[in-house]
Amino acid sequence: MPKANLFYAQSGGVTSVINASACGVIETARQNKDQIGKVYAGMNGIIGALREELIDTSKETTKQIAALKHTPAGAFGSCRYKLKSLDDNREEYQRLMEVFKAHNIRYFLYNGGGDSQDTAHxxxxxxxxxxxxITCIGIPKTVDNDLPVTDNCPGFGSVAKYVAVSIREAGLDVASMCESSTKVFVMEVMGRHAGWIAGAAGLAAEEEGDSPHIIIFPEIAFNEAKFLRKVKSCVKKFGYCAIVVSEGARYRNGQFLADAGGKDAFGHTQLGGVAPFLADLVKQKLGYKYHWAVADYLQRAARHIASGTDVEQAYAVGKAAVEFALAGKNAVMPTIVRKGTKRYSWGIGEVPLADVANVEKAMPRKFITTDGFGITDEARQYFAPLIAGEDYPPYRNGLPQYAKLKKQLVSKKLPAWNKPG
Structure with a gap:
């Protein structure tokens, strides 16, 4: 009887370390050839399974698989494609089963956030x-850091490091010019419903007057008058004001400051630019010259400044996923467990997929200062170890060198299926 094959797919918004998880999966599977046959990767995530576009990772060299550990984005392609409930969309799930049966796939490892864990479940x-x-194991991934149970999510530590470094450097830039030029700088970061990324930027403010002076969280209802008073106070006291705002900032009634009026592929409200919105508000009400920036894809693609802790943890959950599958565990996700030691340390735990599917974890109120514009010491203790350590990719001619995969597809065995896209 042929050995069972493993299917791995990447889902949702990518990160600078999701490929480190892929590396952990593939290298661990190769070390267990007596139990696992081929490792297939979905071309563009779950869509690859539906279309029977399966990448044969055995065609990739050991060197290129190892290079995944320092390569950003989704090396096999990701997607924003949400499978609906079994009752509403049984056809797609049946198609997955047909593809898995045709290629003797008995292990399904899905690398993504809450929606992805729901699909695996x-x-x-x-x-x-x-x-x-089919043994289904979820692999945690999200820059938003909003998966429950796990202490933190692979991908978050690196984006946290990026935004903290960026606001520190931008703050120095503005400070040097504020006497005769820009007095307010606004940086928009990701975080639709949770302010973890915005909060991590607060690590840059180690002393009074350091950037950022103001953080706008989704968890704290936006108060225009209070915000403008704070901006004016900072400019008067420090000469300038540096602001970090989460894209999900909202009013007390729940409306996003940057509601663009549309919906994305997952049915989420399409957000516009909250940074220019705030910058214009400052200009109109206070008359200050401003600049704004949206970190956007730069924050999640910045492998050149990844957190060493994040890279290590991303690889570890990929490795653990294969080990869980071989141990007979099913419908679970490896988690990162923070140990109660004086010096930061962590281990791998597990949680049923049913407990994490479509559940979002917001920043606790105790992590946000009383005035709602900064982070507490407890938050600093949580964030600090997650951005620790540097893990630079190899450079050549002044540029980072990343994995280059063949992405050779296996032969199809089923009729075409063209519903997605």
Whole structure:
């Protein structure tokens, strides 16, 4: 009887370390050839499974697989494609089962956030109903750091490091010119419903007067008058004001400051630019000259300044996912467990997929200062070790060198399926 194959896919917004998880999966599977046959990767995530576009990772060299550990973005392609409930969309789940059966795939490892964990959980349920058991393991990933149970999420530590470094450097720039030029700088960061990324930027403010002076969190209702008073106070006291705002900043009624009026592929409100919105508000009400920036993809793609802790943890959860599958565990996700030691240390735990699917974890109120514009010492203690350490990619001719994969597809065995996209 042929050995069972493993299918791995990347989902949702990518990170600077998601490929480190892929590296952990593939290298660990190769070390267990007696139990795992081929490792297939989905071309563009779960869409690759639906279209039967499976990348044969055995065609990639040991060197290129190792290079994934320092390569940003999704090396096999990711997607924003949410499978609906089994009752509403059984056709797609049946298609997944057909592809898995055709290619003797008995292990399904899905690397993503809450929506992805939900998909893995549903596949595990359906496989049992179909009499073709598939071991489904979720692999945590999200820059937003909003998955529950796990102490933190791979991808977050590096984006946290990027935004903290960026606001420190931009703050110095503005400070040097504020006497005769820009007095207010606004940097917009990711975080639709949770302010973890914005909060991490607060690490840059180690002393009074350091940037950022103001942080706008989704967890704290935006108060225009209070905000403007704070801006004016900072300019008067320090000569300038540096602001970090989460894209999900909202009013007390729940409306986003940057609601663009549309919906994305997951049904989430499409957000516009909150940074220019705040900058214009400052200009109109206070008359200060301003500049603004949106970190956007730069913050999640910045592998050149990744957190050493983040890289290590991303690899570890990929490795653990394979080990869990081989141990017979099913419908679970490896978690990062912070140990209660004086010096930061962590280990790997686990949680049922049912407990993390579609659940978001907001920043606790105790991490945000009383005035709602900064982070507490407790937050600093949480954030600091997650951005610690440097793990630079190799450079040549002044530029980082990343993995270059063949991405050779296996031969199709089923009729075409062209529903997505």
């Amino acid at each position: 549903k596949v595990s349920q359906l496989s049992l109903q179909e009499g073709f058991p």
